[in-house]
Amino acid sequence: MKLIVTMLAAAAMAWSQQGQDLFARRCSGCHALDIHKEGPRLRNVYGRKSASAPGFDYSDALKKLNVIWDETTLNLWLTNPDAMAPNTDMAFRLIDEQERKAIIDYLKTLQTNVIGIPSHKPFVR
Numbered sequence: 068m069k070l071i072v073t074m075l076a077a078a079a080m081a082w083s084q085q086g087q088d089l090f091a092r093r094c095s096g097c098h099a100l101d102i103h104k105e106g107p108r109l110r111n112v113y114g115r116k117s118a119s120a121p122g123f124d125y126s127d128a129l130k131k132l133n134v135i136w137d138e139t140t141l142n143l144w145l146t147n148p149d150a151m152a153p154n155t156d157m158a159f160r161l162i163d164e165q166e167r168k169a170i171i172d173y174l175k176t177l178q179t180n181v182i183g184i185p186s187h188k189p190f191v192r
């Protein structure tokens with residue numbers, strides 16, 4: 068039992084590491100976790116309403132979108148942002164499904180509440 072738990076934990080860590088590496092390669096040119104760059108900061112984006120990071124100048128297209136970022140909406144977004152929000156400023160698509168999934172899972176692990184416990188509730192500021 069202990070061995071299985073250890074193996075699962077190792078697999079989960081490897082997967083999350085993959086997501087983190089992919090995020091660095093594919094997203095970090097325009098996004099950081101805690102500061103706005105060309106794109107808004109993405110820590111706690113999972114479970115948050117679209118276009119709601121304070122202080123970021125979103126396009127009208129994204130302001131109109133009005134979704135909660137979860138597995139389904141993030142997957143659609145990364146597949147083709149323009150299909151979700153025509154004329155969005157995010158000019159980027161991630162065609163590889165596995166990569167999308169790894170990055171979305173990674174974003175999920177960044178979703179924490181004030182005492183650092185992962186939660187799927189929207190982050191309260």
Ligand code: HEC
Nearest residue numbers: 093094097105106107117118119125126129155156157159
């Ligand atoms: C070429 C630059 C660029 C790249 C690369 C990029 N983005 Fe973006 N992203 C943006 C911009 C700009 C916006 C704001 C779009 C708008 O206002 O229309 C955005 C918006 C977003 C949003 C909506 C955030 C919110 O607060 O509603 C998410 C989620 C997102 N990006 C995720 C990602 C992920 C994950 C990756 C990597 C797989 C990525 N982006 C790669 C530029 C980029």
